[in-house]
Each structure stands twice: as structure tokens, then as C-alpha cells.
Amino acid sequence: MIRHRLPSRCVNSFCTVLLAVVMGSVVFSGGAFADSPREYQVKAAFLYHFVQFTEWPEHVFTGPDMRIRICVYGDDPFAEYLVGTFMGKMLHARRFRIQPRVSASTSHSCHVIFLNREIDATRPDVRRALQRSQALTVGEADDFLEQGGMIQFYRVEKNIRFAINPNALKRKQIRLSSKLLRLARVKSK
Amino acid sequence: MRQGVLLVVAVLALLPVRVWGADSLPAPNDLTHLSLEELMNVEVTSVSKKKQKLSGSAAAIFVITQDDIRRSGVTSIPEALRMVPGLHVARLDNNKWAISARGFNSRFSNKMLVLLDGRNVYNSFFAGTIWETTDTLLEDIERIEVIRGPGGTLWGVNAVNGVINIITKHTQRTQGGLVSGLGGSEEAIVGARYGGKVGDDLSYRLFVKSLHESTEFNQAGAHDDGRILRGGFRSDWDIDAHNTLMTEGGLYSGDVGQRVRLPTLTAPAFARSVDEDVEMRGGHILLKWDRRISEGSDLSFQFFYDRFYRKETVVEMTIDTVDFELQHRVALPLNQDVVWGIGYRQWFDDFRTSFTIAPAPRSKSFRVLNGFIQDEIRLFDDEATLTVGSKISHNDFTGFEVQPSGRVLWQPVPQHAWWLAASRAVRLPSRAADNGAIVQPPNPPALTVPVRLMGNRRLGPESLIAFEAGYRLTPISELSIDVIAFYNLYDNLIDSKRIALSPLPTFQFSNNKEARTHGVEVASNLQILESWQIRGAYTYLNIDVETERGAFGFPDRDEQGSPHHQASLRSLLSLPHNVELDSWLRFVDGLPSLSVPGYWELDVRLGWRPWESLELSIAGLNLLDTHHPEMVPSFLQTQANEVQRSIYGKMVWNF
Numbered sequence: 001m002i003r004h005r006l007p008s009r010c011v012n013s014f015c016t017v018l019l020a021v022v023m024g025s026v027v028f029s030g031g032a033f034a035d036s037p038r039e040y041q042v043k044a045a046f047l048y049h050f051v052q053f054t055e056w057p058e059h060v061f062t063g064p065d066m067r068i069r070i071c072v073y074g075d076d077p078f079a080e081y082l083v084g085t086f087m088g089k090m091l092h093a094r095r096f097r098i099q100p101r102v103s104a105s106t107s108h109s110c111h112v113i114f115l116n117r118e119i120d121a122t123r124p125d126v127r128r129a130l131q132r133s134q135a136l137t138v139g140e141a142d143d144f145l146e147q148g149g150m151i152q153f154y155r156v157e158k159n160i161r162f163a164i165n166p167n168a169l170k171r172k173q174i175r176l177s178s179k180l181l182r183l184a185r186v187k188s189k
Numbered sequence: 190m191r192q193g194v195l196l197v198v199a200v201l202a203l204l205p206v207r208v209w210g211a212d213s214l215p216a217p218n219d220l221t222h223l224s225l226e227e228l229m230n231v232e233v234t235s236v237s238k239k240k241q242k243l244s245g246s247a248a249a250i251f252v253i254t255q256d257d258i259r260r261s262g263v264t265s266i267p268e269a270l271r272m273v274p275g276l277h278v279a280r281l282d283n284n285k286w287a288i289s290a291r292g293f294n295s296r297f298s299n300k301m302l303v304l305l306d307g308r309n310v311y312n313s314f315f316a317g318t319i320w321e322t323t324d325t326l327l328e329d330i331e332r333i334e335v336i337r338g339p340g341g342t343l344w345g346v347n348a349v350n351g352v353i354n355i356i357t358k359h360t361q362r363t364q365g366g367l368v369s370g371l372g373g374s375e376e377a378i379v380g381a382r383y384g385g386k387v388g389d390d391l392s393y394r395l396f397v398k399s400l401h402e403s404t405e406f407n408q409a410g411a412h413d414d415g416r417i418l419r420g421g422f423r424s425d426w427d428i429d430a431h432n433t434l435m436t437e438g439g440l441y442s443g444d445v446g447q448r449v450r451l452p453t454l455t456a457p458a459f460a461r462s463v464d465e466d467v468e469m470r471g472g473h474i475l476l477k478w479d480r481r482i483s484e485g486s487d488l489s490f491q492f493f494y495d496r497f498y499r500k501e502t503v504v505e506m507t508i509d510t511v512d513f514e515l516q517h518r519v520a521l522p523l524n525q526d527v528v529w530g531i532g533y534r535q536w537f538d539d540f541r542t543s544f545t546i547a548p549a550p551r552s553k554s555f556r557v558l559n560g561f562i563q564d565e566i567r568l569f570d571d572e573a574t575l576t577v578g579s580k581i582s583h584n585d586f587t588g589f590e591v592q593p594s595g596r597v598l599w600q601p602v603p604q605h606a607w608w609l610a611a612s613r614a615v616r617l618p619s620r621a622a623d624n625g626a627i628v629q630p631p632n633p634p635a636l637t638v639p640v641r642l643m644g645n646r647r648l649g650p651e652s653l654i655a656f657e658a659g660y661r662l663t664p665i666s667e668l669s670i671d672v673i674a675f676y677n678l679y680d681n682l683i684d685s686k687r688i689a690l691s692p693l694p695t696f697q698f699s700n701n702k703e704a705r706t707h708g709v710e711v712a713s714n715l716q717i718l719e720s721w722q723i724r725g726a727y728t729y730l731n732i733d734v735e736t737e738r739g740a741f742g743f744p745d746r747d748e749q750g751s752p753h754h755q756a757s758l759r760s761l762l763s764l765p766h767n768v769e770l771d772s773w774l775r776f777v778d779g780l781p782s783l784s785v786p787g788y789w790e791l792d793v794r795l796g797w798r799p800w801e802s803l804e805l806s807i808a809g810l811n812l813l814d815t816h817h818p819e820m821v822p823s824f825l826q827t828q829a830n831e832v833q834r835s836i837y838g839k840m841v842w843n844f
Contacts, residue, residue: 038231041219041220042220042228042231044220045219045220045221045223045228046225046228048221049221049224049225049228065389066389067389083431083481084219085219085220085221087431089221097389097390097427103362105362105364106361106362158232159229159230159231159232160228160229160231161229179225180225183225183226183229
């Protein structure tokens with residue numbers, strides 16, 4: 001019931017303090033604090049190397065300055081690690097673009113799509129997303145290659161390994177360098 | 190007092206800065222300098238360490254998805270809100286709605302905050318949401334998040350009973366064209382949208398929507414048909430890996446009918462009825478800039494300008510609003526996630542007044558300055574989350590307001606989540622209650638002459654202390670149950686007191702009401718088969734109001750003006766050949782003090798997608814009665830009409 005009608009001087013000092021907060025935070029918050037789980041930093045680095053060793057068919061790049069799109073399927077914080085890994089880097093004069101929360105309606109422009117272990121690649125929406133794209137698909141689910149995926153991460157003790165499905169790659173006319181094939185476990189049918 | 194608040198602000202301001210200053214080395218998270226062979230030899234720790242989002246949040250939140258909107262067959266945003274537990278949605282006539290969470294519902298429900306893509310659509314004169322102007326193309330809505338209770342939001346002085354946050358799709362997801370047409374017994378809606386791209390990083394969409402509504406039912410005849418045309422755009426630009434800019438804007442123009450009872454000074458009736466078409470026009474532009482400073486630090490800045498114009502017999506008003514918000518989220522050591530922000534909002538209004546509504550002065554500007562800080566701390570290996578925070582605001586009506594809240598969430602296993610919350614919230618007096626006069630027509634037999642209500646410049650804010658508890662059970666992935674209980678203590682609610690008897694009985698707005706409310710809200714979701722889903726909701730609400738002697742208001746209106754019980758049961762069935770059969774049964778308890786009986790209603794929708802790009806559907810809404818009343822108005826005495834059964838056909842074509 002009691003009114004606190006304040007003189008404008010006081011409102012101004014309130015503003016000043018808040019302004020100081022803004023300035024302070026913008027200046028001081030340059031550093032990152034998250035103690036990122038190492039597994040996903042490593043996987044992001046793997047992805048970076050995969051891209052170096054991948055040859056897409058000519059037509060997936062519509063222009064000379066089209067970026068290489070690294071997409072993450074669904075709502076997955078992994079996209080944040082990718083930003084840290086790919087930012088500022090280039091490949092054959094192309095910059096990268098990280099695209100989180102990709103779905104069937106946006107997958108067509110991806111060059112790489114990452115699917116975490118919770119995503120079932122046989123789900124209709126996921127299948128449609130993968131069918132519509134020319135992307136290199138990289139997944140974590142145990143049966144990812146059986147479901148038509150191209151590269152799958154797996155674990156041996158505390159180390160990360162990857163396996164490759166050459167048939168799936170052939171279907172989309174994506175070629176991997178022999179170096180990658182040498183290091184990977186190759187799924188044969 | 191004010192030094193105290195300043196000190197608090199200053200301390201809050203300095204705290205995080207100190208921490209940042211002490212420990213600001215970037216974490217090296219780029220491992221690309223390692224070769225593939227080296228990467229294969231890196232040892233990684235437990236798999237489960239990846240930052241997981243707790244499925245639960247410590248608030249009574251309900252999300253309406255695009256699929257919910259599409260499959261429920263609703264033709265407007267308010268109708269979609271009927272599926273939310275804890276919310277009472279009532280249609281007054283074709284274009285007027287009363288929507289509120291946890292009681293105190295009326296056309297000018299003043300305790301709800303409504304956001305459309307981040308734009309606060311709160312009307313400063315009515316202190317409420319004008320639902321007839323709050324609309325967009327339904328197909329472009331991504332989701333509607335409804336949070337009941339205060340403190341579920343970081344923003345806003347008026348989010349006392351809840352927040353309704355309408356979020357449209359990212360333009361990357363609305364590429365290409367869409368045409369939708371709906372025609373039926375009650376309305377005709379035509380919409381079109383086109384989404385495209387400029388280069389690789391900028392996407393946009395444009396839309397237009399035309400709405401024609403025919404009259405609802407009234408024995409004395411209804412005059413509430415309406416025509417509204419609106420258009421708008423949105424664009425999303427990824428400037429680089431760290432910066433994005435969203436721009437959004439729109440315009441609307443239309444007229445909606447109403448029959449309004451006006452007070453006069455001529456005996457014996459002292460009132461006359463007018464049929465009129467209310468003119469409405471408005472527009473807005475919004476910019477939102479998001480910057481990712483680093484992995485654990487995001488900054489966002491938003492600006493919007495909104496113009497609202499409305500002309501009817503009793504009042505003509507123009508309200509311009511400018512609003513700035515800045516928000517910063519930063520991850521701090523010890524599993525803390527801090528969000529803080531400041532906001533500034535200013536209104537400029539201009540009125541043409543009448544005998545019925547005469548705010549004083551005719552033209553004025555108001556400011557509200559907001560600040561908030563919230564710290565979310567994850568404890569016990571992410572099993573528990575503690576959230577503490579406070580809003581601090583300064584406004585031209587009541588000065589400084591502090592609104593703290595504390596929440597704790599415990600989720601020992603993914604299947605069970607418990608949470609508790611306590612918060613304080615305030616609502617500011619409206620422009621109408623602050624200064625001016627409103628004359629109400631007589632309301633026989635209780636009142637045989639008009640009554641005058643005067644503004645009160647010494648009004649304080651309405652305040653609420655709220656306690657909430659929730660439990661979320663997900664025993665199997667096919668079933669989830671959400672149970673929430675709350676107990677609310679309201680103080681200083683605005684009613685009125687008598688100050689004179691002649692020439693007209695005259696009352697003045699006054700903080701002379703208290704209330705206690707409690708209730709239970711249940712939401713459940715059961716996936717019986719892959720193709721069959723059942724969604725249920727139940728709401729119980731009880732309100733006790735105490736008014737001081739001499740008050741003009743009727744406590745009954747508050748106590749019984751919101752239903753005690755509400756229930757909703759939806760069935761979503763997917764049949765072969767892309768056919769969908771969806772039905773929705775609702776029960777809403779009666780409102781005895783308003784002479785509105787309880788009702789059951791049923792909606793049924795049959796949809797068919799012959800091709801991926803084309804969807805055809807027919808639907809029947811409110812099938813159980815030819816017409817039923819849902820609410821009567823409290824303030825402006827517009828004629829309440831009854832909701833009629835409606836049948837329509839709809840086509841949506843994507844290309």
C-alpha cells in the first residue's frame with residue numbers, strides 16, 4: 001500500500017548499476033567454464049578428421065562458397081562441442097557451419113549428419129531425413145550400420161573406435177580415403 | 190529501502206563478475222591437432238558424463254506441440270489452450286475470450302502473461318490480453334509452452350498466475366509454400382505462407398491470414414461476427430558461427446462485432462444497447478540477437494516496438510510500446526548455470542474518452558525497469574537441481590518490487606522427478622485503475638442506477654506468495670503422469686470501496702481483497718499402440734476470497750467464477766493409408782455465481798494425407814450441444830453469446 005515513488009536520480013543510479021553489470025559481463029565472460037566431457041570433444045575431433053578424408057559427389061556443393069554443413073540430428077548438446085571444434089577452420093576454401101536440431105525438413109542441405117545413441121535410425125522421421133540428404137551419416141547406436149548408417153562410433157575399453165559401412169557409402173556416392181578405411185573396422189556383408 | 194535494493198543489485202552485479210575475473214581461462218576443447226591414430230588412443234571417462242538435460246523442470250509446465258494443434262482440430266490459439274490442465278478457457282462471444290490459470294478468470298484476466306515469439310502482448314490499459322488480436326498462422330507455430338504459477342518465468346511483473354509462451358517455427362523449417370483453407374458453419378480462414386532463402390545463411394518467410402467469423406448464438410440475436418486480415422514475416426540470419434539475428438514483424442486490421450450495454454442518465458432504464466463494429470489495427474517489429482560468447486556463455490538482446498489501436502463507442506485508444514531486453518547465461522564452476530538480465534519497457538498511450546470510460550490524463554507514458562538473476566545449481570551428480578533467483582523491478586505505478594523464488598528438483602532416477610517451489614509475485618495496477626473513471630450500467634435487480642468507479646493513485650500492487658509441489662512419473666516410455674498441487678496466498682487484491690452515494694453511487698479502486706486458492710492439476714500421456722495415443726488432463730481448483738466491508742465487488746464472482754473441476758480426454762489414432770481419427774472430450778464445471786451451467790463437449794476430427802504435401806480434414810467441434818454458454822463479462826458489459834456447434838472442412842497444401 002505504501003508507494004515508493006522515486007526521484008529520477010535514483011532510477012538513473014539503478015540504470016547505472018545495471019549498465020555496469022552488462023558491461024562487466026561482456027568484458028569478463030570471454031572464457032568458457034564448462035568442464036566438457038572428454039568423450040564428445042574427442043568425437044568432435046574425429047568428425048573433423050572424417051570430413052578431411054571424405055569426397056562428396058560434385059553436385060552437393062551448389063556454389064563455390066557454400067559452406068560444409070555439419071548437422072546434428074534432434075536436440076543434442078553435442079552441437080556445442082562441434083562449434084568449438086570447427087569454428088574458424090576451413091577445408092578447400094570452404095568454411096564450416098554447424099546446424100543443430102536437424103530434422104527431416106532440413107536435412108537435405110547437410111553434408112554430415114550426426115545421430116546420437118538414443119536416435120533410432122529406423123524411425124520414419126529419421127529414415128526420411130537420411131533418405132533426403134546426401135550426407136555422410138555418423139552415429140552412435142549399436143546397430144547404426146545395420147540400419148544403413150555409414151560410420152559408427154563404438155568403444156573398446158576406454159578408447160573410441162569407428163566402423164564403416166561401404167555399401168551405404170556407395171549408395172550415396174560418397175568416397176572415403178583409404179586412410180580412414182585402414183583405421184576403421186569395416187562391416188562386410 | 191531504496192539504498193537496500195540498490196545494494197542488493199550492486200552485490201548481485203559484482204558477484205559473478207568477481208568469479209569471472211578470477212577464473213577466466215578458456216578450457217581447451219579443440220582436439221583437432223591430434224591425428225586420427227592419436228585420437229583413437231585417447232582415454233575417455235564414463236559414457237554417461239555427457240551433459241544431460243533433466244527431463245523435469247521444477248515448474249508446472251505443459252507444452253502444446255504443432256502436432257497437438259493440428260490433430261485437435263482447433264481453429265484458434267485460445268481453443269488449443271483448452272487442453273492445458275490448470276487453465277480455464279472460456280469464450281464470451283465470437284471474438285472475446287477469458288483465459289486464466291488457477292482462478293480469477295475474466296475477459297481481462299490480469300494475472301497472466303502472454304508472449305508471442307518473445308513479444309509481451311500484455312495490454313497496459315486493460316491489464317490483460319486482448320486475444321482477438323493475438324494470432325498468427327497456426328501451421329507456423331512450433332509449440333506453445335504454458336507455465337502455471339509464478340516464477341516459472343524470469344520476466345515480467347504480471348506473470349502472477351502463469352505464462353503462455355507462443356513460439357513459431359524457425360524459418361529453416363518453413364521453406365517453400367503453404368496454402369491452407371478452412372470453411373465451415375462458423376468461420377472461414379484462408380492462409381498462405383512462402384519461405385525462402387537468401388544465400389546460405391539467411392532464411393525467411395512471409396504469411397497472410399484472413400479470418401471471417403459468423404455470429405455465435407444468443408436468443409436476443411448476436412452481433413459478434415468479425416473480419417480480420419493479418420500479414421507478417423520472420424527471418425533468421427546466421428551471421429557467423431556465433432551470432433544469429435531473428436527479425437519478426439506483422440500488421441493486422443479488422444473489425445469485430447459486439448453488442449454493448451452503456452450506462453445513461455435517462456430514467457428508468459439508465460442504460461441502452463448498441464450494436465457496433467469495433468475497429469482494430471496494429472503492428473509490431475521485433476529483433477532478437479543471440480551471441481554465443483563461448484561454450485558456456487550466451488548473450489541475447491531483444492527489442493520490439495508494438496502499436497495497438499482500437500476504436501469502439503466507449504473508448505478509442507492508441508498504445509505504443511517499446512521494449513528492450515538483455516539476457517546473459519553463463520556456466521560457472523561447481524555446476525552452476527547463471528542467467529541474468531535487464532529489461533526496459535515504456536508505453537505511450539492516447540485515449541478518446543467517453544462517459545463510460547475516462548482514464549486521466551488522456552495521454553500518458555509509463556515505464557517499467559526490470560532486472561533479474563537466477564542461479565541453477567546441479568547437485569549430487571546431477572540428481573538434484575536447486576534454482577534460486579529474484580526479479581527486481583521499478584515501475585511508475587508502485588515503485589520497486591522484489592519477486593524472489595526458490596525451486597528444488599530431485600530426480601534420483603529418470604522415471605521419477607519430485608519438485609517443490611516457493612515464490613512471490615506481484616501484479617501492477619492497470620492504467621484504468623490508476624487514475625480516471627469508469628461508469629458501469631445498472632445491473633438489476635441489485636442495482637437500478639449506474640455506478641461510477643474511480644481510479645486510485647495510491648493503489649499498491651497485488652501480491653502473491655505461492656507454494657507448489659510436483660511429481661512426474663515415467664514408469665515406461667509409453668506412459669507419463671504429471672501431478673501438481675499448489676497453495677496460493679493473495680494479498681492486496683484490487684477491488685473497490687464506496688466513497689459517495691450521490692449524484693451516482695461512486696466507488697474507488699482499492700486494495701481491499703485477500704484470497705487463498707489451492708488446487709491439483711494432473712496431465713497424463715499414454716501410448717497404447719504405436720498408432721494410438723491417449724492424453725488426459727484433470728484440474729481441481731478452490732478459491733476463498735475475503736473482501737473488506739463496503740467493497741463493491743462480489744466475492745462470489747471470484748470464488749465461483751472459475752470452475753472447481755475440469756477434465757479433458759483426447760484420443761489420437763493413426764489409421765492405415767495416412768488417415769487420422771482424433772477425438773476430444775471435455776468437461777467444465779458450472780460457474781454458479783455467473784449462472785453458467787457446467788458442460789461436456791466433444792470434438793472429432795478426421796484427417797487424410799493422400800500425398801506427403803496435401804492434408805485434407807473434416808472436423809466437428811462442440812458436437813454435444815447446439816449451443817452452450819461459457820462465461821459472462823464482468824467489466825465492460827458486452828453481450829455474452831453462446832458457443833455453437835460447428836463443422837468445417839480444411840485443406841493444407843505444402844509445395
